[in-house]
Amino acid sequence: MSKQYTLMDHLQGQGITRRGFLKFCSITATMLALPPSLIPQIAKALESAKRPSVIWLSFQECTGCTESITRSHAPTIESLIFDFISLDYHHTLQAASGHAAEAAREQAMKDNEDQYILVVDGSIPTGNPGFSTIAGIDNKQMLIDTAKHAAAIVAVGTCATYGGLPHADPNPTNAVAVSDIIKDKPIINVPGCPPIPIVMTGVLAHFLTFGTIPDLDDLGRPKMFYGNSIHDRCYRRPFYEKGLFAETFDDEGAKAGWCLFKLGCKGPTTYNACATAKWNEGTSFPIEAGAPCIGCSQPDFWDNGGFYNALSQPTISIGETAAAAIAAGAVASVAASAIHKSAKAKAAKKHHTVTTDDME
């Protein structure tokens, strides 16, 4: 086997010096949300790091995740593809299509057996296999086949991680998450609708750097990016604590930047890096733009009872339930009273009036 092409080889090929490499390492630390004190370790790891082969499969999805990753700014998508990974199959981004594309996937799988990373966006329909197919292969089959010799799987976006929009009530295609089908491989969940671009690239950079799975939380998300809730890092938090809430999107409170809880903010129960990593090349994040967090990196966020309803509000419509309960209550109490009255009447009938004569 020929010597694998390492990241160092690649950078040296571009004429980058050792000093340039060390700079690269310090920037990588930032991308991985690691403290600068770890730079020497990162340098050591990167010296021998090989660019992993990446196969990217898209199932029932809207391509928003791919749209998002192409907006990554650190690294840019070009740099990600050329410096960090070897993107061997991605049917939206690659030039080839049809059988040529499938051949590229099969080739990459063979060349990098048990080494490649499988990235998946989109959920998998388990109803009719014909609901979603690629080159005549249904999604579930393609996932099983491609996952078989993957080193690890990165499920990207809320559809691949938790089912997302296709899984939302009434889930017509019986859509499920990657983790519902693949049980014997390490899976890194990178949810979000879409995920933050630099979080996706950061996870891949972590792979390149350390060749390991990052620390995951109980929903399978890397703790370095999903360790804090939006609310924990929200700059509007002081207003929440004081109980100062915007009531509408254009009242005085909204203009003064008060907390968006009453407008439906799901920040307190949403774990993601939006408040620090931000969007659009670090410009801002939804709450900074005046919109409540919709909780898009949490399971079933579509079915949480409305994006603009407060977290403390029930998610069901009350009317019918209340009417049914009232009717049932009325019927039950009338019935109970009737039973009670007849019992009373019976008891009264059995009652003999006792006179003084009886006592003698």
Add this chain to the structure above:
Amino acid sequence: MNSAVKVCTHQNAIPILHEIKHALLKLAENNQATTIDLSSLPMTSQDTEQLLSTLGKGEVNVTLTSAGESTFWETQFPGVWVTQHQPHFSSKQLTYIEICLFPSLLMAQQADITDGLNRLQEIMS
């Protein structure tokens, strides 16, 4: 110096100034260097702007052109440096505050020295 701190009123800049003060103390006493990565902190662009303007500019200015351009400058507080990378692979500038005698990235690296030595010998032979 007190007046400079007063200029910096935005909430997130103050704790970082405190951190810089502590780091500078460590540098003065034990020659211990610290790096603060501003992109990992929940800062708004106004926060960063205010912090940098409070720190001001000192007497050293360096440009590094390797894997994208980087600028280094010493602030008006000797030992406190600002490093800004414009990585070749990124479209966003990354800003760090380094509290050290001299940013280590600017020092010549052993591998590069050897490489340069070879090239020099080649020219001279």
Add this chain to the structure above:
Amino acid sequence: MNIDSITLLNWARGSGFEWALAIFIFGTLYRVLTLLMLGRKRNLAPAKSAETSAGVRTVFRRFAPAKGLFSKAPLLHIAGITFHLGFFLILFFYTPHIEALKTVLGFSWPALPNSVITATTVVTMIAMITLLIYRITDPVRRFISDGHDYFIWVISFLPLLTGYLAFNHALLPYTLMLALHILSVELLMVLLPFTRLGHFIAIFFARFYSGSDIGRKGVSS
């Protein structure tokens, strides 16, 4: 699928709440209607004064403790009143609660500042603990208490405790704590009409009946 805290929270805000609300409405209505349909024996004696107004008066007047009783056990009275008042304030004047009630009732009203609610919660919990200690240490109260009384103490205390911990992001991750808080409230809603806590509604009937009874006899209540 394993149950994670967000799924639990979603259930608590959805089906869980629906069931709890339905049972609460059913139970309360059942208690009220059966109570009303029991009827009262006709009193053949001529009324000495208006009974209805006396009954209504009693409903409100009994909110104030009787003088003699109060001085006999001031701590018990203060703790009792504090607990009831505190519970009422927290339930009806904390912003997220108003938002929740708005969904059920369709209208809302101004909230108290969060700092007031947090302080009230602490005071209310202290009052409840005082009452519990009193119940356990006082021989007479201990004698007349049974498991039921301690059980309803626990289910009334849980919403306060979990709510306080959730607000302060303490002990458990917020999502889980919030889910537990809502579930504890739902437990309370379900059991409220069917336990001694049913006095939340029955007490008004009891007061009215006894007030109108003695009012009819010409005694000023």
